[in-house]
Structure formats: C-alpha cells, structure tokens
Amino acid sequence: MDSENQILPGHGALAAWEIASVTSSVLIAEWILSAAAGAGKAVVAIPISLAFILMIGSHSLRGESLRDLGFRFDNVFHALKLLLLPMLIIAIASLLVGLALGAKPNFLRWHPERWLVAQIGLGFAWGFVQQYVLQSFVNRRAQVIWGPARMSIFLTGVTFSLLHLPNPSLMVVTLIGGVIWAAVYQRAPNLFALAISHSVMTWVLVSTLPVSALNHLRIGFKYFS
Amino acid sequence: MDTKSRARLIHLLISKSTAEALLIAAVAVSFYFATTNLNLRGVLDKADRQIVSGWAVDEGNPGARVEVQLYIDDRFVADAPADKYRPDLSEAKRAQDDWHGFHFQTPQLSPGDHEARVYAVHASGGGARRTLQLIGKPYRFRLE
Numbered sequence: 352m353d354s355e356n357q358i359l360p361g362h363g364a365l366a367a368w369e370i371a372s373v374t375s376s377v378l379i380a381e382w383i384l385s386a387a388a389g390a391g392k393a394v395v396a397i398p399i400s401l402a403f404i405l406m407i408g409s410h411s412l413r414g415e416s417l418r419d420l421g422f423r424f425d426n427v428f429h430a431l432k433l434l435l436l437p438m439l440i441i442a443i444a445s446l447l448v449g450l451a452l453g454a455k456p457n458f459l460r461w462h463p464e465r466w467l468v469a470q471i472g473l474g475f476a477w478g479f480v481q482q483y484v485l486q487s488f489v490n491r492r493a494q495v496i497w498g499p500a501r502m503s504i505f506l507t508g509v510t511f512s513l514l515h516l517p518n519p520s521l522m523v524v525t526l527i528g529g530v531i532w533a534a535v536y537q538r539a540p541n542l543f544a545l546a547i548s549h550s551v552m553t554w555v556l557v558s559t560l561p562v563s564a565l566n567h568l569r570i571g572f573k574y575f576s
Numbered sequence: 577m578d579t580k581s582r583a584r585l586i587h588l589l590i591s592k593s594t595a596e597a598l599l600i601a602a603v604a605v606s607f608y609f610a611t612t613n614l615n616l617r618g619v620l621d622k623a624d625r626q627i628v629s630g631w632a633v634d635e636g637n638p639g640a641r642v643e644v645q646l647y648i649d650d651r652f653v654a655d656a657p658a659d660k661y662r663p664d665l666s667e668a669k670r671a672q673d674d675w676h677g678f679h680f681q682t683p684q685l686s687p688g689d690h691e692a693r694v695y696a697v698h699a700s701g702g703g704a705r706r707t708l709q710l711i712g713k714p715y716r717f718r719l720e
Contacts, residue, residue, distance in 0.1 A: 365582060372589055376596065383600060387607040397599055401592045408588045412581040 366495035369409055370510065373488060376402035377514050381571025406488045420487035421542040430544035433535045438548055441527065442555045449559035461557040471550050478549025479542055485511050485529065486536040486545060499537045507533035518574050520564045524556060611707040613698045616642070617670065618658070618711035623692035625719055628680040631665055632658040632696050632711050638672045643697040645708065646680045649690055654680050655697075687719050 360368065376398040384395045410420065417423070446456060462470045489510050493503035511529030515521040532545050557565065566574060577585075615636030622629050632642040641657040662677035670676075678694065692715045695708035 360586070362577065362582075365585060368589055369585075372592060376592075379596060379600065384603060387603050394599075394603065398596055401595055405588055405592050409585055412585050412588075413577055 363496040366492035369405070370489050370492050370506075372405060373402045373484065374510055374514065376405075377484075378516075378571075381514070381516075381573075383572075386572035402484075406484070409488070415491070419540070420483070420491070421536065421540040421545070423541060424543065426539045426541045427544050430535055430539035430541040431547070433539055434531070434544060434548045437531045438552060441524075441531075441552060442559075445524075445556055445559045449561060452561050452564065454559065454561035454564075456559050458554070458558040460562075461554050471554055474550030474553050475546050478553070479546035481511075482532065482536075482542050482545040482549055486533065486540070487542065490533050490536055494537070504530055504533040504537065515570045518566055518568070518570050520560065520566075521568060521570065528552060610700045611698065611705065613696070613709060616696050616698070616709055616711075618642070618644075618694075618696065620692065620694045620712040620715045623690075623715040623717045624682065625685070626682055628682055628692045628694065628715070629660075629678060630694060630711060631662050631670075631677045632694075633665065633671045633676045634696075641675070644678050644711065645695045645697060647693045647695065648683065648685065650693075653683055656680065658696075685719055689716065689718050691716050 379398045380395045384398065385392070449456060459467060461467070461474075465473075485507060490503065490507040493506040497503045497506070508526050508529030512522045512526035515525045528549075532548065536545065553568075557568070569576070613634060613636070615634055616632065617635055618630060618632030620628070620630040628646055628648075632644055634640055634642050641659040643655065644658050645655045646653040656678060658678040659675050660677035660679050661674055662671075663674045665671040665676050666674050680694075694711045696711055698707050698709055699705070700707065
C-alpha cells in the first residue's frame with residue numbers, strides 16, 4: 352500500500368459516502384429548498400444537478416458502462432418476468448387494503464386532467480429517473496459495501512423509503528417496492544422493466560388506496576402544504 | 577478502481593458538498609432577509625387583567641399600519657392593526673403620525689402568572705408567506 356493510498360478511505364467507505372451524498376442532495380431539495388426558496392423554485396434543480404454530476408462522474412471513474420447500469424434491452428423480459436408475481440401480489444393487497452379502508456377503486460384518478468396513457472408514460476419517465484438513482488447508483492454502491500446480498504437490497508429499500516419522508520403510507524409502500532426492485536435489479540439489471548413496474552404500481556396504488564392515505568404522493572416539506 | 581480515480585472521486589464529493597453548503601448558506605441568508613422586516617420597531621408597554629398595549633412602526637414604510645397578533649401563554653388571542661392614537665411616538669420622532677399604537681382587551685384568564693407576547697405580521701413571497709416577528713420583549717404579569 353503506497354502512502355497516498357493510506358490516506359484515502361476504503362472502497363466501502365467511499366461507496367457509503369457516495370450514497371450519503373446523493374441522498375442528502377435529494378433531502379436538501381425536498382426539505383430545505385422547496386420550503387425556503389419561495390417563488391425561485393428553480394433553485395431546487397441545483398442540488399439535483401450536483402447529484403447527477405456526481406453520479407455520472409462516479410460511473411466514469413469506476414469504469415461502469417451503460418449496460419452495467421441497466422440501460423439494456425436483452426434482459427427486459429427476464430426482469431419483467433421476475434417482477435410480475437410481486438406486482439400482482441402488491442396490486443391485490445393494495446386493492447384489498449383500499450376496500451377495507453372504504454375506498455372505491457378508480458383507475459382514472461391519477462391526474463385526471465391528462466390522458467391515462469400520457470400519465471402512465473410520464474410515470475414511466477419519472478420512474479426511470481428514480482430507478483436509475485436507486486438501482487444504478489444506490490444499489491450498485493451498496494453492493495460495493497456488502498456485495499449482492501440482503502443487506503445491499505435492504506439498504507436500497509430503506510434509502511428509497513427515507514426519500515419519501517414524512518408520508519407514512521408512501522414510506523411503507525416505497526420500502527416494499529424498493530426492496531423488490533433492488534432484488535430484481537441484482538438478478539436482472541434492467542431500468543426499462545423497473546420503470547414500467549414503477550409506473551404501473553404507482554397507477555395501481557393511486558387508483559386503489561384512499562386519497563387521504565397517500566396525501567397526493569406529497570413528500571418532504573410539501574407534505575404539510 | 578485505481579488510486580488516482582479514487583482521489584478524483586473524493587475531490588468530486590468534496591466539491592459537491594462545498595457547493596451545497598454554499599447554496600444552503602445563500603438560501604438561509606436570503607430567506608432571513610425575505611422573512612424579516614429589519615425596519616420594524618415597537619414595544620409591548622403593558623399587560624394586565626384589562627389591557628395589553630404598546631406600539632409598532634415599520635420605519636421603512638412609516639405611513640403603513642403594522643398588523644399585530646397577541647398571544648397569551650403561547651395561545652393566539654387576537655389580531656389587529658397598530659392604528660391607535662399614540663402621540664408620544666411622533667414627538668419622539670419614532671413615527672410620522674400619531675396612529676401606531678395597539679390595544680387588546682385581555683381575555684378571561686385564571687389567577688396566576690401569565691406571559692403576553694405581541695408579534696408583527698410580515699408578509700413576503702407576494703403575500704403567500706406570513707411570518708411573525710416579536711415586538712419588544714415578552715411581558716410577564718400576575719393576576720390575583
């Protein structure tokens with residue numbers, strides 16, 4: 352070990368620092384800037400942009416290819432096959448919980464001002480971005496710390512859940528979803544399949560659970576508005 | 577990952593943290609100035625079983641009447657403009673006119689120690705945000 356290497360943090364510590372840094376950027380945007388920025392909401396984009404610069408820089412420095420990250424098509428069906436059963440179970444559970452809480456399912460409730468197909472398309476794009484951060488970055492860095500195992504899957508789910516503070520219902524479903532998606536990604540890394548699942552599951556949850564339970568999917572400081 | 581790449585990644589992480597710290601500091605300072613009226617002056621003169629009174633002037637806009645809110649024992653009591661007759665303020669060159677006093681009727685309170693606070697309401701963000709600024713100091717009083 353040379354002298355320069357001795358003062359650098361280890362691989363695990365560096366990966367943990369990267370996860371903490373990206374997570375903190377999102378929390379800063381959700382909790383500090385969206386509350387304090389007033390009319391200048393564009394300022395929220397600054398920490399998010401910094402997080403993306405860090406993630407892209409990190410991929411480059413670690414020599415990760417787009418294929419490694421999950422930008423690929425060869426395993427879409429394999430990933431979708433792995434996702435199908437958990438998605439079905441969660442959809443049925445969500446329907447039953449919604450009915451138990453007195454909610455009538457309404458599959459046109461998710462942004463009714465838009466065409467449903469367009470909304471699911473937007474959900475796919477937004478889900479793709481979230482899954483990229485969650486899986487291609489957080490999950491992969493968690494694997495640097497613990498390897499492809501339960502702990503890295505759990506950390507990915509917990510991180511996803513924490514980013515949905517303080518919405519309790521959303522934290523529960525994102526913890527479950529985050530763990531399932533992380534486990535599937537470790538077996539079949541494909542962001543397109545995960546984004547499809549993300550969008551469809553958001554649609555199902557919004558359509559079946561009471562509006563009051565999800566509080567319009569609001570998170571961070573906006574949850575209280 | 578070689579040592580050079582690790583060092584670069586650490587530089588990237590430090591640079592990002594520094595940029596975010598500067599951003600938060602800038603937002604905090606601008607938030608303070610947006611939500612605080614530095615020209616506000618006022619005193620809570622008196623609080624007893626019958627009345628809570630004092631004055632408030634916005635020296636940046638001396639013709640305006642400051643909206644004030646009374647809290648007793650941390651509970652909201654009333655909201656009113658500071659537009660009551662206070663000739664001593666213009667005599668002391670605190671205000672341009674004589675109408676910057678406030679009077680609140682003290683509500684029914686149990687015997688014992690109480691604390692009155694009066695806050696000026698400061699609107700910012702085009703009226704979307706309203707923040708409270710304490711006028712003078714909290715006033716403690718005792719009812720027998």
